[in-house]
Amino acid sequence: MRGRAVARRLVEIAGLLLLAAYFPHAVTAAAGTSRAENPTPGPRLTNLARMPNQMPFNTPALMQSQSTANGFLTLPYLSSHVVTSIFDHCNPDYTQDGKDCRFDGAVALKTNGVDPNFSLGYAMTPGGTDYLYYDGHNGYDYGLSYEPVLAAADGIVRIAGSDTANPCFGQTVTIDHPNGYTTRYAHLSTIGVVSGQTVTRGQTVGTSGNTGCSTGPHLHFGVYLTSSWTAIDPYGWADPAGADPWPSDAGDLWLTGGPRYPLPDAPTNLLAIAGDASATVSWNPPAYTGGLSVQAYMVTASPGGQTATVGPSATSATLTGLSNGTTYTFSVVATNAVGNGTLSSPSNSIIPPAWPGRFHPLPPSRILDTRTAIGLGGHVGSGQTLDVPVLGVGGVPSSGVAAVAMNVTVTNPSDNGYLTVYPTGVARPLASNLDFVAGQTVANLVTVAVGTAGKVTIYNSTGGTDVIFDVAGWVSAQGMTTVTAGQYRALVPARILDTRGTIGRLGPDQAMDLQVAGQGGVPAAGASAVVLNVTVTAPSAASYLTVYPSGVSRPLSSNLGCVAGQTLANRVVVGLGTNGKVSLYNFAGSTDVVVDVGGWFTDGSSGGAGGEYTGVAPVRLLDTRTAGGPLGPGASLLVPVAGQVRLPALTSVTPPTAVVLNVTVTNPTSAGFVTVYPSGGSRPLASDLDFTPGQTVPNLVVVKLGPDGKVALYNLAGSTDVVIDVLGWYD
Incomplete structure (x- = not known):
């Protein structure tokens, strides 16, 4: 198929007409059995059957060595089918030279023996029945029997009907692709596109059949250089021992280095966490999506079959309607425009409480x-x-x-x-x-x-x-027993203590009681515990601070350890003691203490829904070092949270109202602080992380979401990178 396109087509016509002359003999020999372009193969051909995600012809090492720089094709069908005829690398022009040459270097010779049912099928060993089919073939025949045929890549239909230059291909579709290649889909029984139509990968273009020079239903799939109409093998050449006999091959043209369906792989790393008659399932998206964008994910429970469907950017979903006390696992499937991909392996088992x-x-x-x-x-x-x-x-x-x-x-x-x-x-x-x-x-x-x-x-x-x-x-x-106890109620952060004002510093081995109930949005009654951000600043000596419920013995524990002159913050979850107070104890030296409240937990005396916690395996939500760049002085950044990573969307049955984040500042250029607060409101007089130049500081943040499902970050001075990891959420 060298030279001008016109000459190429004349040769192709002659070859196809010559091929047609062989079919009557094949049909007679087979006593009327249905035949494709080549007759039913002998035992050796069963080795050509393979699953779509396997390399063909049992040569994975050879196929993986191929370049995928030009890869763009996916399989033109959606289930496993036998390859009945290969691309003949010795002369893919429908003339005969007594050899069938496969892309992996295997050679069948006419002198070794001829398939008695088909004179163009030759044995690979002398006297053997390990036939290759067939001499002069310029594409691949697949055993599709009146099944949908799909476009192998995006392109524009050139031919939709009879190819007047190559009538032996019967009802055929050819698609010109923007990278200079054309694909052919031949011997169709029906055609579902028209000439000039734009098609996308995986779109149905027709139904396989038995038209043209064919005596049995199948699909002939061919690839050509559009400019010269030169036939090429989409597998390229994979024999390391010798050069490709057909010099026009362009290497491996499959999208991922091997033939794959245009369907997504399975999502991975499933993690299920139990809820009240519900479960939240998270996953990692598939690396291969069939060459198309994922349109949705569907999560299915087993047993029961309950499902939840979420959009393409989601990596978690919440299923409701489960039975408490029943053991469940979950599977996830990604869907693109062609259909459902491979079902994931089951998740860990959970029992909704x-x-x-x-x-x-x-x-x-x-x-x-x-x-x-x-x-x-x-x-x-x-x-x-x-x-x-x-x-x-x-x-x-x-x-x-x-x-x-x-x-x-x-x-x-x-x-x-x-x-x-x-x-x-x-x-x-x-x-x-x-x-x-x-x-x-x-x-x-x-x-x-x-x-x-x-x-x-x-x-x-x-x-x-x-x-x-x-x-x-x-x-x-x-x-x-008391179902409303322990529900979380998120607040906009509010400052309830700053000893730098009129109260004065906390001295060595000194404790003070802080009234929390009735302050900063915490109710005067009905709260069992609170979430505080506690900061020590300007300590005169190395020390530690312990926060605990007032009215009980001071525990052997600490919440913040500091050195002289340091400003340090840490989140504290602490039960409320006598009269709704907590105690603050300083070990050594003197220090100022700042306390901001961010939320409270119910004690069961009041009703209301929501406020339940769902933990997730930590997952990164934001890292300005890799995307977006540092947060500048006096700058704010809105961070989408709901519907991201492993969190449900605001439209879910149990949307998040607050999230638990681990927030880290790193590479700050000056001393300052970062505040995390709900989007859509005024920045509160509060801080979450205090730092000095060059310091890396983490802190847990429990923050209410804004009405748009976002949180806001504010940086006081200089510039700093911010990293956020999600640990869980409250509904």
């Missing part, structure tokens, strides 16, 4: 200190993980717990690094809870779902460090 997500505050209690015999001893080494039991200790029940709230402290780190806390049994997420430098003591509140065997996992990135867990509360995962 009767009343999940209620928070139960506890007096702070130390459940891990690797420096001592509390919990598990010994440094957490570089790149090491440590599974820590959290059930049945520190006041946390031994069962019925969905998540725990803990103040996590790293101390004595030998190198710069970060710590990640996540549910045991799930893949370690791309997220962090605490960032630190060598020798630093850093604390951060962590709310984490409980994993397998009632444990959570610590991962330390670099060097060795000691880790301390002080538990502050737990989230229920089973029925409760």
Whole structure:
């Protein structure tokens, strides 16, 4: 098929007419059995059958070595079919040279033996029945019997009907593609497009059939260089031992280096978390989407078959209508314009409880200190993980717990690094809870779902460090007597204490009681616990601060550890004590203390719906280092949250009202603070993270969502990068 297009077509016509002369003999030999372009193959041809995601002809290593730089094709059908005839690399022009040459270097010779049912099928071994079909063929024949035929790529239909230059192809469709190639779909029984029509990948162009020089239903699929009408093999040439006999091949033209259906692969990394007669399922999108955009995801429960369908950008969905106490798994399928892709593997199993997500505050209690015999001893080494039991200790029940709230402290780190806390049994997420430098003591509140065997996992990135867990509360995962206790009510952050005013500094070994109930939006009655952001500033000595319910003994725990002159903030979840107060204790020196309230938990004395917590495996929502750039001085940034990553959309049955985020500032150019608050309102007099130049500071943030499902970030001075990881949400 070298030379001018006109000459090429004359040769093709002659070859097809010559081919037609062979069919009567084949039909006679087969006693009237239905035949395609080539007769029914012998036993060897069964090796040509393959699933769509496998490389053909059992040559995966060869196929994977091919270049995919020009790849653009997907299979023109949607289920597994036998390849009945190959592209003959020795002479793909419908003339005969006594050889059939396959793309992987296999050669069949006429001198080795001829298929008695078809004189153009030759054996690969002397006297063998391992035939290749057929001498001179310039495309691939697939065993489609009156089935839909799909466009292999976007393009414009050139021929839709009889090809007057190549009538032996019968009813045929050719599509010109914008990259200089043309595909052919021949021997069709029906045609569903017209000449000049624009088609997209996977669009049905006709039905396979038995028209033209054909004695049995099948599809002939061919690829050509549009400019010269030169036939080429979409598999290219994959024999490392010798050169391609057909010099016009352009390499592997399949979209992903192998023939694939135009349908999405299965979503991966499914994670299901139980809710009240519901479950939230999250996943990672498929890497291969069939060459088309995903249009939707559908999640299906087993047993029961309940489904939820979400849009193409979603990576989580909430299913309702489940039965509490029943064990479920879930599967997810991605859909594009062609249809449903491959169904995912089942998720982890969950049992929806009767009343999940209620928070139960506890007096702070130390459940891990690797420096001592509390919990598990010994440094957490570089790149090491440590599974820590959290059930049945520190006041946390031994069962019925969905998540725990803990103040996590790293101390004595030998190198710069970060710590990640996540549910045991799930893949370690791309997220962090605490960032630190060598020798630093850093604390951060962590709310984490409980994993397998009632444990959570610590991962330390670099060097060795000691880790301390002080538990502050737990989230229920089973029925409760008072169903409205422990529901979260988010607030716009409000300042309820600043000792830099008239109150004065907190002295050494001194405690003060702070009235919280009735302040900053917290009701005077009906609150069991509150979410506070507590900041120490200008301490005169190294010290620590402990926040606990007033009226009880001060616990062996801490919320903030600081050095002289440092400004440091940490989130605190603390139960309310006598008369709705909390106590603040400073160990050494004197320090100013600032307290901002962000929400409260019900005590069961009032009704109302919502406020239940759903934890997720930590997942990254924002990183300005990789997208968007640093937040400048006095700048604000709106961050979409609802419907992102593993969070439900505002339109879902149980939309989020507040989210739990781990927010980290890094690379700040000057001292300042960052405030996180609901979008759509005025920036409050409050802060969430305080920092100095060059410092990396994390803090847990529990923030109410704005009416558009977003939160706002405000940076006071200089510029800084911001990283946000999602830990869970409240409905």
